[in-house]
Amino acid sequence: MNKHQYDVIVIGAGGAGLSAVAAIPKGLKVAVLSKLFPFRSHTGAAQGGISAALGNLEEDNPLWHAYDTVKGSDYLGDQDAIIQMCNDAPDAIFDLERKGLPFSRLGNGKISQRPFGGHTKNWGESPVRRACHSADRTGHMILHTLYQQALRRETNFFDEFQVVEIITKDNSCCGVVAVKLSTGERHVFHSKSVILATGGYGRCFKVTSNALSLTGDGMAICYQKGIPLQDMEFVQFHPTGLHPLGILITEGARGEGGILVNSRGERFMERYAPSIKDLAPRDIVSRSIYEEIKAGRGIDAKDFVHLDLTHLGRKLLDEKLPDVTGFARTYLNIEPADEPIPVKPTTHYAMGGIPTDVDGRVIIDPDGSIMHGLYASGECACVSVHGANRLGTNSLLDLVVFGKRAGQHASIYSESSKLSELPSDAGYDSESFLQQVRSNTRGPKVYEIREKMQEIMMDYCSVFRNEEGMKKCASLLSELREDFQKVTISDKSNFYNYEMMAAFELSCMLDVSEATLHGAMLRKESRGAHSREDYPDRNDQDWLKHTLCYQEKGNDPTFKFKNVNLGKFEVKARVY
Amino acid sequence: MQLTLKIWRQSSAESTGFFEKYIVDNVTADMSFFEMLDMLNNDLIKQNKSPIVFDHDCREGICGTCGLVINGRAHGPLKGVTACQLHMRTFKNGETLTVEPWRAKSFKVIKDLAVDRQAFDKIMEAGGYISVKTGGAPDANAMPIFKENADEAFDSATCIGCGACVAACKNSSAMLFVGAKVNQYAQLPQGQVEHSKRVKNMVEAMDSAGFGNCTNTGACEAECPKEISISNIIKLNKEYLKFH
Numbered sequence: 075m076n077k078h079q080y081d082v083i084v085i086g087a088g089g090a091g092l093s094a095v096a097a098i099p100k101g102l103k104v105a106v107l108s109k110l111f112p113f114r115s116h117t118g119a120a121q122g123g124i125s126a127a128l129g130n131l132e133e134d135n136p137l138w139h140a141y142d143t144v145k146g147s148d149y150l151g152d153q154d155a156i157i158q159m160c161n162d163a164p165d166a167i168f169d170l171e172r173k174g175l176p177f178s179r180l181g182n183g184k185i186s187q188r189p190f191g192g193h194t195k196n197w198g199e200s201p202v203r204r205a206c207h208s209a210d211r212t213g214h215m216i217l218h219t220l221y222q223q224a225l226r227r228e229t230n231f232f233d234e235f236q237v238v239e240i241i242t243k244d245n246s247c248c249g250v251v252a253v254k255l256s257t258g259e260r261h262v263f264h265s266k267s268v269i270l271a272t273g274g275y276g277r278c279f280k281v282t283s284n285a286l287s288l289t290g291d292g293m294a295i296c297y298q299k300g301i302p303l304q305d306m307e308f309v310q311f312h313p314t315g316l317h318p319l320g321i322l323i324t325e326g327a328r329g330e331g332g333i334l335v336n337s338r339g340e341r342f343m344e345r346y347a348p349s350i351k352d353l354a355p356r357d358i359v360s361r362s363i364y365e366e367i368k369a370g371r372g373i374d375a376k377d378f379v380h381l382d383l384t385h386l387g388r389k390l391l392d393e394k395l396p397d398v399t400g401f402a403r404t405y406l407n408i409e410p411a412d413e414p415i416p417v418k419p420t421t422h423y424a425m426g427g428i429p430t431d432v433d434g435r436v437i438i439d440p441d442g443s444i445m446h447g448l449y450a451s452g453e454c455a456c457v458s459v460h461g462a463n464r465l466g467t468n469s470l471l472d473l474v475v476f477g478k479r480a481g482q483h484a485s486i487y488s489e490s491s492k493l494s495e496l497p498s499d500a501g502y503d504s505e506s507f508l509q510q511v512r513s514n515t516r517g518p519k520v521y522e523i524r525e526k527m528q529e530i531m532m533d534y535c536s537v538f539r540n541e542e543g544m545k546k547c548a549s550l551l552s553e554l555r556e557d558f559q560k561v562t563i564s565d566k567s568n569f570y571n572y573e574m575m576a577a578f579e580l581s582c583m584l585d586v587s588e589a590t591l592h593g594a595m596l597r598k599e600s601r602g603a604h605s606r607e608d609y610p611d612r613n614d615q616d617w618l619k620h621t622l623c624y625q626e627k628g629n630d631p632t633f634k635f636k637n638v639n640l641g642k643f644e645v646k647a648r649v650y
Numbered sequence: 651m652q653l654t655l656k657i658w659r660q661s662s663a664e665s666t667g668f669f670e671k672y673i674v675d676n677v678t679a680d681m682s683f684f685e686m687l688d689m690l691n692n693d694l695i696k697q698n699k700s701p702i703v704f705d706h707d708c709r710e711g712i713c714g715t716c717g718l719v720i721n722g723r724a725h726g727p728l729k730g731v732t733a734c735q736l737h738m739r740t741f742k743n744g745e746t747l748t749v750e751p752w753r754a755k756s757f758k759v760i761k762d763l764a765v766d767r768q769a770f771d772k773i774m775e776a777g778g779y780i781s782v783k784t785g786g787a788p789d790a791n792a793m794p795i796f797k798e799n800a801d802e803a804f805d806s807a808t809c810i811g812c813g814a815c816v817a818a819c820k821n822s823s824a825m826l827f828v829g830a831k832v833n834q835y836a837q838l839p840q841g842q843v844e845h846s847k848r849v850k851n852m853v854e855a856m857d858s859a860g861f862g863n864c865t866n867t868g869a870c871e872a873e874c875p876k877e878i879s880i881s882n883i884i885k886l887n888k889e890y891l892k893f894h
Contacts, residue, residue: 110713110715111768113713113714114707114713114715115713116707116713118810119708119712119713171840173779173840174834174838174840176807176834176837176838178801178804180797181797183794183795184794208804208807209804211712213712214712215807218807222778222779225774225778226779226781228775233768256760285707285708285710285713286707287707321709321710397711400730400731401710404728404731404735404737521692564695564697564699564700565700565701567700569662570764572701572703573695573700
């Protein structure tokens with residue numbers, strides 16, 4: 075095996091990974107491993123904005139932002155981390171601005187801000203303009219700006235390296251094993267610290283806004299090594315995916331004044347969230363859409379509703395929402411200035427992930443014990459600032475703020491520690507996995523298992539869930555896991571073997587699907603994005619706690635519980 | 651509908667490529683071009699043949715990964731979209747489509763339809779960034795920027811780095827790419843400090859990466875999925891001349 079030594083290794087080159095890189099001093103030797111080319115990462119698809127209480131158009135306050143985030147999380151978010159994030163937000167924006175990010179501007183030259191779901195002023199009174207944006211390509215601009223900064227820093231990029239295993243020894247992490255896609259060779263990256271920034275796992279579900287690369291790799295390789303995954307039952311379904319593709323129409327469209335209507339032409343969100351209507355948080359809007367569909371008020375009695383932007387006028391649409399209008403025209407042949415856009419909820423974001431503290435350090439038990447040298451940030455991590463439901467724009471903020479903090483802490487840790495010796499069995503697990511897949515001769519293909527998994531997760535574990543459906547899903551999922559043991563690939567070469575990598579990604583997706591499904595079966599209440607038809611109410615008495623899911627090879631996973639950090643904001647009913 | 655595809659197959663950068671003919675049935679108008687290729691690949695996998703390698707990821711036109719030349723046009727026949735945004739309703743039953751990778755000296759074919767675009771990184775490394783000093787947090791809105799400048803910087807910054815401009819150009823020129831980067835920062839106060847150095851270094855990196863020069867055919871602008879204006883090249887030339 076090829077060997078490399080670094081001080082810090084960053085896995086994933088999206089917003090979180092690159093924010094971490096930007097925070098690492100030049101004296102440290104840094105490598106970034108990405109399965110893609112860096113600026114292809116999915117941060118680039120984020121559309122609507124990044125929130126900070128700048129107050130450029132009206133009074134605002136970081137504590138209001140924190141209050142909204144706590145309430146949006148259905149009180150499962152850790153309040154210390156949330157306050158940290160909202161306080162750091164304005165500086166994070168100015169930092170991006172100084173790095174050359176072209177924010178949209180107001181007439182007076184200040185950064186433009188717009189309303190977004192769940193963001194309010196004066197403790198929930200009415201919507202506030204808090205989301206800074208570059209039209210509707212905010213993520214693209216953040217990603218490119220951060221990538222340019224990483225190039226300036228002379229970072230060592232290992233593009234198209236698929237990380238397949240983390241190397242741990244006595245509660246500390248000392249590197250990773252990666253496959254170089256162009257040769258099929260395995261490389262060991264030996265390091266003092268590792269920062270995981272590998273993104274989410276939307277591809278476990280049939281309808282998703284996520285790119286094909288979002289397969290939960292970083293979470294799964296931790297899970298396989300005995301590190302728990304936190305709050306995996308909370309998956310966000312974004313209310314406005316284009317019907318039928320699932321491609322996202324930004325919440326910014328409603329921020330700019332767009333409304334949702336049912337088959338009777340009613341603005342139904344007035345009934346579900348009287349004070350902030352279409353700008354209610356995503357979990358509420360997604361459920362409301364399905365309630366309308368269930369009641370037969372979907373368009374043409376089908377499984378979608380309309381997003382109406384016609385009253386906004388062509389000029390505003392072209393200037394402020396160019397991508398969205400482009401999507402409607404390109405994918406559906408619809409002119410959004412003249413006719414409404416068909417939408418339905420689409421799998422969007424993982425609130426759960428690898429548990430960390432506010433410095434990105436990975437936590438392995440309910441007491442907060444640390445896996446030394448291992449960090450996670452961005453969507454693959456669970457700090458937890460999003461709790462049971464993330465507010466729009468807070469993911470970009472999360473990855474900029476906590477990516478930076480992880481980079482800073484990993485630097486301090488790496489400066490003061492030595493490379494620990496690699497264990498003798500480093501890389502054994504991934505080696506035997508890859509060999510097994512290569513040697514299988516008769517069995518199902520990767521795409522066959524993947525399609526089935528995506529279907530059952532969508533059918534039984536999406537917006538609404540119940541015991542009966544999930545039990546069925548669990549038995550189907552374990553059958554798929556058994557089938558996967560025999561998975562075969564037709565391409566046995568070493569050179570750009572995408573089929574082999576697809577098999578690895580599928581193994582990751584099966585793992586994180588298992589954690590999600592079993593978490594959802596365990597949590598017998600409805601909170602945020604997790605809605606149980608058989609337990610429709612929130613139950614703070616028994617369930618105001620984080621779940622930590624541990625893999626048990628060959629068995630169902632086991633769970634431990636971790637307390638929520640409360641204190642500043644009182645836990646109340648969540649009404650909008 | 652049924653289509654005949656003539657697809658470029660090449661097993662590595664060193665090997666000789668060739669067109670292979672495939673007939674695809676059951677194509678529906680709602681299918682995207684890549685869903686059609688997925689379908690073909692699943693069939694190939696079922697027959698134990700190696701699937702066609704093509705670059706793709708987000709499938710919503712923002713990541714810049716995809717790039718195919720379809721019937722001689724970068725990203726296919728439609729204006730202002732990437733190949734992943736192309737739908738089969740654009741084509742007719744019985745049509746024959748030729749599908750090739752980007753063709754340019756600076757973009758080596760990796761396998762089949764996938765090409766190596768790291769030459770763009772080399773250009774960016776030469777100066778496509780702002781060298782900010784780290785230090786204390788600045789005051790709120792310390793840097794007001796005229797809306798017109800901000801809008802123009804935004805338009806230039808919409809470049810997704812797909813390389814269609816290079817593939818469309820008979821000289822394989824990267825000047826639209828470089829022009830967009832230079833103009834983005836030329837519009838912003840943060841970009842002024844190292845402006846002249848940036849222009850010079852990026853143009854030199856572009857030349858040494860083997861990209862050709864602009865002869866004003868406008869093919870890049872016509873094929874750019876983000877419709878970045880050729881005026882970025884005019885501005886690049888102007889800036890370059892200013893300092894040299």
